[in-house]
Amino acid sequence: MTEDTKRTIDLSRDIYEKDAITATAYKFTDKYYINIDISPENKYRVRFKAKKQEFNLEKIIDNFCNELIDQQVRIDIGKKFAKIRDELVKKAFSPISK
Amino acid sequence: MRYQLLPFRFLRFNQNEVFISNEVGEFLFISNKDFDDFINYKLDPQSQTFLDLKARQVLTDTELDPVIEMLAVKYRTKKSFLDSFTALHMIVPTLRCNSNCLYCQVSRKNVNAIQFDMNKTTAKKIVDLIFCSPSPSIKIEFQGGEPLLNFKIIKYIIEYAEWKNIFEKRNLEFVICTNLSLITPKMLNYLRKYRVYISTSLDGPKDIHNANRPLQEYGNSYDALIEKINLCRKYLGPDSVAALMTSSRYSLGRFKDIVDEYVKQRFHSIFFRSLNPYGFADRDKEKVGYKIEDFIESYKEGLDYIININKKGTYLEEGFASLLLTRILTPFSTGFVDIQSPAGVVISGVIYDYDGGVYVSDEGRMLAAMRDKKFLMGNVHEKSYQELFNSDFTRSLIKSACLESLPECSYCAYQSYGGADPVRNYSEQGDIIGNKTISNICKRNKAVIKHLLELIKKDDKGINDVFWSWITRTPIET
Numbered sequence: 347m348t349e350d351t352k353r354t355i356d357l358s359r360d361i362y363e364k365d366a367i368t369a370t371a372y373k374f375t376d377k378y379y380i381n382i383d384i385s386p387e388n389k390y391r392v393r394f395k396a397k398k399q400e401f402n403l404e405k406i407i408d409n410f411c412n413e414l415i416d417q418q419v420r421i422d423i424g425k426k427f428a429k430i431r432d433e434l435v436k437k438a439f440s441p442i443s444k
Numbered sequence: 445m446r447y448q449l450l451p452f453r454f455l456r457f458n459q460n461e462v463f464i465s466n467e468v469g470e471f472l473f474i475s476n477k478d479f480d481d482f483i484n485y486k487l488d489p490q491s492q493t494f495l496d497l498k499a500r501q502v503l504t505d506t507e508l509d510p511v512i513e514m515l516a517v518k519y520r521t522k523k524s525f526l527d528s529f530t531a532l533h534m535i536v537p538t539l540r541c542n543s544n545c546l547y548c549q550v551s552r553k554n555v556n557a558i559q560f561d562m563n564k565t566t567a568k569k570i571v572d573l574i575f576c577s578p579s580p581s582i583k584i585e586f587q588g589g590e591p592l593l594n595f596k597i598i599k600y601i602i603e604y605a606e607w608k609n610i611f612e613k614r615n616l617e618f619v620i621c622t623n624l625s626l627i628t629p630k631m632l633n634y635l636r637k638y639r640v641y642i643s644t645s646l647d648g649p650k651d652i653h654n655a656n657r658p659l660q661e662y663g664n665s666y667d668a669l670i671e672k673i674n675l676c677r678k679y680l681g682p683d684s685v686a687a688l689m690t691s692s693r694y695s696l697g698r699f700k701d702i703v704d705e706y707v708k709q710r711f712h713s714i715f716f717r718s719l720n721p722y723g724f725a726d727r728d729k730e731k732v733g734y735k736i737e738d739f740i741e742s743y744k745e746g747l748d749y750i751i752n753i754n755k756k757g758t759y760l761e762e763g764f765a766s767l768l769l770t771r772i773l774t775p776f777s778t779g780f781v782d783i784q785s786p787a788g789v790v791i792s793g794v795i796y797d798y799d800g801g802v803y804v805s806d807e808g809r810m811l812a813a814m815r816d817k818k819f820l821m822g823n824v825h826e827k828s829y830q831e832l833f834n835s836d837f838t839r840s841l842i843k844s845a846c847l848e849s850l851p852e853c854s855y856c857a858y859q860s861y862g863g864a865d866p867v868r869n870y871s872e873q874g875d876i877i878g879n880k881t882i883s884n885i886c887k888r889n890k891a892v893i894k895h896l897l898e899l900i901k902k903d904d905k906g907i908n909d910v911f912w913s914w915i916t917r918t919p920i921e922t
Contacts, residue, residue: 438523
């Protein structure tokens with residue numbers, strides 16, 4: 347592998363949660379080896395290495411960042427209705443009251 | 445005005461629109477701007493988008509409890525396939541087979557190898573076990589090998605089950621999955637007496653069918669099959685035979701021809717099935733297999749063709765689309781062993797092998813034929829119903845097969861329409877959860893769901909009429 351098959355991005359820990367980064371990284375694991383770590387500047391450091399030479403790294407950072415925003419939004423809005431979801435499922439599987 | 449977000453999932457459907465679905469599969473498309481306004485509580489309560497989101501219970505600006513009650517009722521309805529536990533009981537009377545299918549997924553045995561036949565002691569234990577199931581409906585489906593090679597044990601099972609059912613009073617149903625080559629008028633009289641349904645395989649026109657499914661004695665299985673389908677219809681009625689197709693490499697790009705064959709043979713339903721990676725299909729994948737992306741292209745082409753045929757007045761349902769459309773467009777429950785959450789393994793269907801081995805699914809048995817018995821629950825000669833169906837293994841397997849808690853699936857906006865398949869994941873990736881980004885089944889399901897949503901989004905009256913005719917199983921009035 348050459349340096350052309352590798353990319354690195356640092357992400358603020360104040361803005362993104364670990365779960366959002368992990369969920370985002372998961373979506374890219376078909377084509378890339380991904381390592382998540384903490385940088386010396388206390389940021390999340392995500393390293394990408396293409397599994398095959400032909401997997402394009404040109405837009406990997408852009409695509410990753412866009413997907414990361416969606417994942418963080420999912421976590422943020424999920425917090426707003428998590429209790430409602432639990433209540434809904436609990437009610438659905440409870441015996442019907444007479 | 446502040447409003448409350450209700451549980452929903454989303455994905456970027458295209459560059460301009462976001463697809464939103466709630467816990468019970470109700471959905472809508474909104475623009476990127478409306479989505480940003482929506483999640484940031486800036487949506488105008490007078491806007492159409494606000495009203496649409498409210499109508500689909502993705503947000504509410506009224507009292508919360510009644511909305512949760514309503515969603516809970518819908519959720520319970522969607523999951524009602526779980527109510528009665530195992531209804532489908534597949535039995536393998538023999539592993540012997542007289543077919544020579546290119547993609548045989550069960551690793552058939554020679555027609556003379558009678559050591560692979562089920563005996564009466566095993567058959568009796570299996571029927572006794574089946575009636576331990578709490579399900580009010582029991583469907584016994586004979587699989588193979590070619591089950592008609594051991595017709596005497598089929599008769600024994602049917603008669604013993606019917607006798608037991610005098611006391612049990614379940615909705616008892618029988619299906620034989622057969623290549624039909626050995627069926628005789630005498631057998632058909634017997635099957636008519638016990639109202640046994642027939643499911644056979646028709647892979648398409650003569651050249652494709654003969655290439656995929658030759659008989660061992662002679663290659664031209666097609667002519668024999670068509671003759672026997674007509675014989676069955678004569679004895680059992682015009683709708684007594686259902687047919688399934690499996691796509692080999694020879695089928696891709698030929699879905700229009702396959703559809704024409706189904707119309708020609710007066711079938712009203714077809715199910716475009718991709719190849720499963722078991723048995724000879726796995727061993728010979730270089731010869732008969734294909735990339736899932738190629739199957740998806742053929743699927744779309746075939747579906748568009750079927751829609752046009754229906755528009756012209758011929759009723760032919762595509763089973764996979766019909767299942768997904770029912771999930772997308774109606775509140776009803778649709779259990780389907782291969783695509784449901786929790787997965788259908790054990791809780792919806794199990795299979796009993798010729799030797800009494802009980803597997804969580806047909807695919808689990810197929811893997812065992814490849815010398816991997818991971819999905820063997822036990823044997824009817826050694827374990828009780830409780831020990832088989834309420835084991836730690838079964839519980840742990842099903843816990844790992846709920847989309848709601850699987851990586852990527854947990855937030856997938858198509859979750860309400862899809863399903864988990866731990867056996868397939870294990871077969872493809874060596875892991876029952878599997879990595880969704882490389883799952884062929886996930887790719888196929890997502891691509892077909894997206895295609896159907898794109899067709900729904902067109903809001904074309906002709907297409908809508910076809911879809912609803914499939915959901916209601918009623919031909920379009922022309």
